[in-house]
Structures are given as C-alpha cells and as structure tokens.
Amino acid sequence: MMRLTEAKYWHALENDRVQCDLCPHECTIPKGKRGICRVRQNEGGELVTSAYGNIISLSMDPIEKKPLYHFYPGSKILSTGPRGCNLRCGFCQNWNISQEEGETHHIEPQELVALALQHDSIGIAYTYTEPTIAYEFVMDTGRLAKKRGLKNVLISNGFVNREPLDNLLEVIDALNIDLKSMADDFYREHCGGRLAPVLNTIRRCSEAGVLVEITNLLIPGFNDSEENIIALRDFVASVNSDIPVHFSGYYPCYKFTAPPTRESSLLKAYEIAREKLPYVYIGNRVTDIGYDTLCSECGNLLVSRKGFTAEATGIDSSGKCDDCGASTSIVGPWTIES
Numbered sequence: 001m002m003r004l005t006e007a008k009y010w011h012a013l014e015n016d017r018v019q020c021d022l023c024p025h026e027c028t029i030p031k032g033k034r035g036i037c038r039v040r041q042n043e044g045g046e047l048v049t050s051a052y053g054n055i056i057s058l059s060m061d062p063i064e065k066k067p068l069y070h071f072y073p074g075s076k077i078l079s080t081g082p083r084g085c086n087l088r089c090g091f092c093q094n095w096n097i098s099q100e101e102g103e104t105h106h107i108e109p110q111e112l113v114a115l116a117l118q119h120d121s122i123g124i125a126y127t128y129t130e131p132t133i134a135y136e137f138v139m140d141t142g143r144l145a146k147k148r149g150l151k152n153v154l155i156s157n158g159f160v161n162r163e164p165l166d167n168l169l170e171v172i173d174a175l176n177i178d179l180k181s182m183a184d185d186f187y188r189e190h191c192g193g194r195l196a197p198v199l200n201t202i203r204r205c206s207e208a209g210v211l212v213e214i215t216n217l218l219i220p221g222f223n224d225s226e227e228n229i230i231a232l233r234d235f236v237a238s239v240n241s242d243i244p245v246h247f248s249g250y251y252p253c254y255k256f257t258a259p260p261t262r263e264s265s266l267l268k269a270y271e272i273a274r275e276k277l278p279y280v281y282i283g284n285r286v287t288d289i290g291y292d293t294l295c296s297e298c299g300n301l302l303v304s305r306k307g308f309t310a311e312a313t314g315i316d317s318s319g320k321c322d323d324c325g326a327s328t329s330i331v332g333p334w335t336i337e338s
Contacts, residue, residue: 003106005052007040008136009164016045022135023086023160024197036192037086037133038101051082051134054104056097060119062308066127066155067246067283069293070330071174071211073303073310077153078121080112081128082137087157088192089180090255091219098129099254109141116150123151123173132160132168142171158201159193165204174211174331176246177202181216181223182231190222199235206240211331213244215283218261218269220250229272237276242296242329245273249284263287279329297326 009021016031020040027035034041039051061079063072085098092098116124124145126138131154142152151173158177160168177198181187184195205212216232218224236243247269249261266282270290273280282290293303295314300323302314312332316322319334 003052003054004041004043004048004050005136007047007049009161010040010047012045016042018042018045018047020047021161022164023132024194025086025159026161035086036088037130038084039082039133049134049136051084052137053106053108054082055080055107056083056102056104057081057128058107058115060121061125062310063122063125063153064305064308064310066125066153066176067215067248067281068153068174068176068211068213069246069281069303069305069310070213070244070279071153072122072151072332073293073305073312073330075122076120077123077125077151078112078116078119079125079127080107081126081131082134083129084133085130085157086133086159086193087130090190091217091222091250091258092254093217093251094128095254109137109144112141113144113148113150116145117148121150123153125153125155127153127155130157130159132156132164135164135168139167139171142168146171156201157193158198160197160201162200162204165201166208169205169208169210172210174213175205176213176215177205179214179216179232182228182235183223186223202236202243203239206243211329213246215246215248216269217248217250218265219256220258220261220265222258224261224265224269226268226272229269233273233276236273241277242279243277244279244281244329245277246281246283247273247290249282251284261285266290293330295321295324295326295328297321298324300324302328302330 020027029042058080153174187193187195278296291305
C-alpha cells in the first residue's frame, strides 16, 4: 500500500470536505476522494498526498534535454518525477506516466540527494510529469540538496498558486515552464486549465530573479498561428526579453491526431520571435538554426550545441562574452552565488 503523507496548502470545509490550495483548480474534495492531480486526497477530513517520494521515473539526463539552454551548459543532472499531473492535455507527450496509474517506487529525499552526489550530477531536476503536485517532496529534497551544494531545477506547466510558488522559488535555481498557448480557450478545451495562472507564474519567477526558460509545443492547426506566436513573443518581451524561448516540434500522441509540426512552421516561429527576443531555440527537430547561443551584442558564438551536447566556447571565466565583454544571461560555474 502506498504511504500517505500530510499535505500542505489546504483548508477544511463542512461535512469532512477539504479544499486544496496548491494550484488554481482549488479542488473541493469529499472524504475518500482525490483531486484532479490524483495524488492529493481527503482521508478522514484531512488532505494527504501519495506523491511523497513515490517516483515514476529516474534518470541521469543532459541539462539540455529539459530543455534548459542557459543553465550550466553541457552538464548532467539527476532527473525524477511523480506519477500524475494537474492538467489533462490531450496532446501530452508523456501521457503514459502523467495520465495513467503507472507503477512507482519509493525514495527518500536523502537517498535522492546521495544518488546525485554519487553520480557527479550538478543537482536534481524535478520533471517528466508535473513536479508541483509532489510539492512536499520537492521542498524537502530541494532544501537538503541546496545544503549539499546541489542545484534544483523544475520543469513545470506553471499551474500553481502564488504562495506555494514563492516558497518553491527559495530552493529552485532554474525553471522551464511549458507555455502551451496564448489562448485561454486552448487551455480550457485541451488542457483542463487556464492561461492566466501560467502567465502569472512566469512573471513571478522572473521578478524573483530565478532563471526561467519557456517551451512552446507547436501543434498544427491548434496553437501555431502567427497571431499566437506574436502574442507569445510580445508577452515574453514585456516580462524580460532575455528569457529563452524553445519552440518544440509536436508528434501525434495520446488523444491528438494532428499531423507532426512542419519544419517550416518552427522556422517561421523562430523568425517571428527573434524580432524581439535574442534567445530563441528550436527543439525536437533537426534544423540548420535554433541550437547555438550567440552574444546578443556582437553575435559571437557563446555556446555551441549538437543534439543534447553543449560546450560553452565563447564565455570567459567571469561569465561574459569573450569577444566583446558583454554580460550574458547564462548561469554556470562562473556565476557568483548570492
């Protein structure tokens, strides 16, 4: 039987019901039932979680696979995630672990940290599904990891409430947030969520000074219009134009049968975004552009990439462009810890 742990961010209601306050769904949960995420449940009028330490995947990955292109380029990071998700995306690329009742195995925070240290990982990535639904485990592991000199990165859909997010940002060093569309109707119809909370999360992460990157999976006929790309570009530029944006190619998956994203669509998105954003990338397709990081001032090659390998060839020991001396937004071993 899976161990249950006391959850944070909830309050009691009448008739032994509880309301979860972790994410914007704010599920009202009767006794014996679970919330939308399927891991937070009402036991005897109290909210508990089955996600504490119960992971569905564990692997050592290149940091570029997250994708995080501006955080310790070329490094490896121990990656894990819980079963479940608080969204219901019909196009989910990891639906078999996020939407199904897959088998998990248990690991304690100290064991996960020990594994990261043993394998010379730069830290721990909470990823694969939606890590915020395992909030308590991420917080405990993240605190312990930081004490041991490890980094914590979060790969998230950004659908989380402000207070728990603020506490998470105390232990998280970098995030990649999946911005699925700039249309609220898309979120409601295809993801079972809303757009505004995700935009708020991106704004808050940037305000807090935490490195944030954005991924947009382009689905033909659904979110790949020029209007959507322009709206995404303008939103990012309004928050911080240095935020890296990754346009990723979609393949038919789960409930979606739309054709794969054309290379031309990815290149068009790249061109539109580059009108205002210096750091734009293309993922899940082999193209001639959209991989390397160039200096936004002089065009010098800062980081060269091939597949999931990367080398910081144009950054000096102080983290600046080794050609013109301009500052970069890339976090690495040269970054001074505050």
